[in-house]
Amino acid sequence: MSHRHTSAQKRLPSDPLPPSKGTTTWGRSGSKRPWLRSALSATPVLLGPLAAVSFEIALHHFNGSLAMVLTAYREQGILPVLYTYGPRWDSKALVAYTCWIAFQALLYVGLPGPTQQSQQTPAGHLLSYRVNGLRAWILTYSLLAVLSVTGVLDLASIAEDWSGWFIATNLYGFLASAIAFVKAHVAPTHPGDRKFTDVAAYDFYMGIELNPRLGEHFDVKLFTNGRAGMMTWTLIDIANLALQYRNGTLSPSLVLVTLLHSIYVLDFFANESWYLRTIDITHDHYGFYLAWGCFAWLPAMYTLQAQYLGRYPTSPSPAYLAVTFSLGLLGYYIFRRVNDQKDVCRRTNGDCMIWGEPARFIVASYTTSDGTLHKSLLLCSGWWGVSRHANYTGDLLLSFSMCAVAGTTTLLVWFYGIFMTGLLVHRCLRDEERCLAKYGSSWKEYCQRVPWRLIPGIW
DSSP: OOSSSSSOOOOOTTOOOBBBOSSSSSSSSTTTTTTHHHHHTTHHHHHHHHHHHHHHHHHHHTTTTTTHHHHHHHHHHHHHHHHHHSOOHHHHHHHHHHHHHHHHHHHHSOOOEEEEOOOTOOOOOOOEEEEOOOHHHHHHHHHHHHHHHSSOOTHHHEEEETTHHHHHHHHHHHHHHHHHHHHHSSSSSOOGGGGSOOOOHHHHHHSSSSSEEETEEEEEEEIIIIIIIIHHHHHHHHHHHHHHHTTOOOOOHHHHHHHHHHHHHHHHHTTTTHHTHHHHHHTOOOSHHHHHIIIIIHHHTTTTTHHHHSSOOOOOHHHHHHHHHHHHHHHHHHHHHHHHHHHHHHTTTTSSSTTTTOOEEEEEHHHHHTTTEEEEEEEGGGGGGGGGGHHHHHHHHHHHHHTTOOOOHHHHHHHHHHHHHHHHHHHHHHHHHHHHHTTHHHHHHHHHHHOOOOSSTTT
């Protein structure tokens, strides 16, 4: 919730600031990270794709059973199983996916939208973004609806030929990661916001540039997360709905899963300006973690419930569906209200009411690497007085509801909730490490006022 304390001119992309070596008041650590830890941190470059392929094989060849895939790995060996059952190259799928990404890039550049700013970067940049994601989502799926109804496009073919799309998304993810790594060395957008270590593998995985851009306005990170990731999430869900409908059924569980997913995606685009102030934009550098994660991991793994139900419909009772869907709506309500309270406090500089009382907050300060002093408000009332990451609490409730509404105990369907638990717990710890480095004693005071991280009375 930062606002400018002293004036500083907005830096241009060409400003010749030196790359950061970990001396700023916050941000990803630089070369101080031990070599072994850095090298081990790069292992997801191998393990992530292997996990994604394993789930894809389970869905298409082992009735959605991960246990059967692991048994095949043990009995036959990993490479033989991958060769026999792994996804296959499909030129048509690659062309289709390329057209999809190109269309999203065209909308990103061409659609009008208000201009919003992110938080100040460690090197002092104040970046502007055109926020048009919601318009792009509406236009995209209105067009797809027309093409589908008129018979021009068969959406079910995407789910049916998912193997080829899986290859295409991974290809784009690796290419984006490699290009970002090279660009950070030879043509960085903001040199002062780069982070290097002594281990190239770690830099490739975690990223070097904070906000790489193509030209002045095409922000690679926002496009990757929003258009290659979140926009495609809805596409895969709808494709599996179409596949199930083509096969003669339309199960309530798949409809409700798609609704919960769509609520989450639409919230992202409706509040795209809020996303500009999240850890993804303000803290995480653009490397394999974000590039491959959004191009390949998100479409494949966040849609597992829809992919499973598209092939293996379930029949939970109406009462069960009502309860699990309602819990999902409750989780979304908490998630949205928590973030709204922070936004209101930021916009009004603390002059607002939270839960019927004047907002309580701590005024914290921090300094960017250009020497400019800034102030932030650490909100201590409302949901932010209940726990320090109450938004993650709502997110987790929604995540597990997305899994539960599928109505099966199959581990594959529950992976999303398990993964989000690990991701958000890790983010809790990263957030707190970053805030301690950024705000110092003010953050310690906030932790004393709000002792619980995620769930009051537990952690």
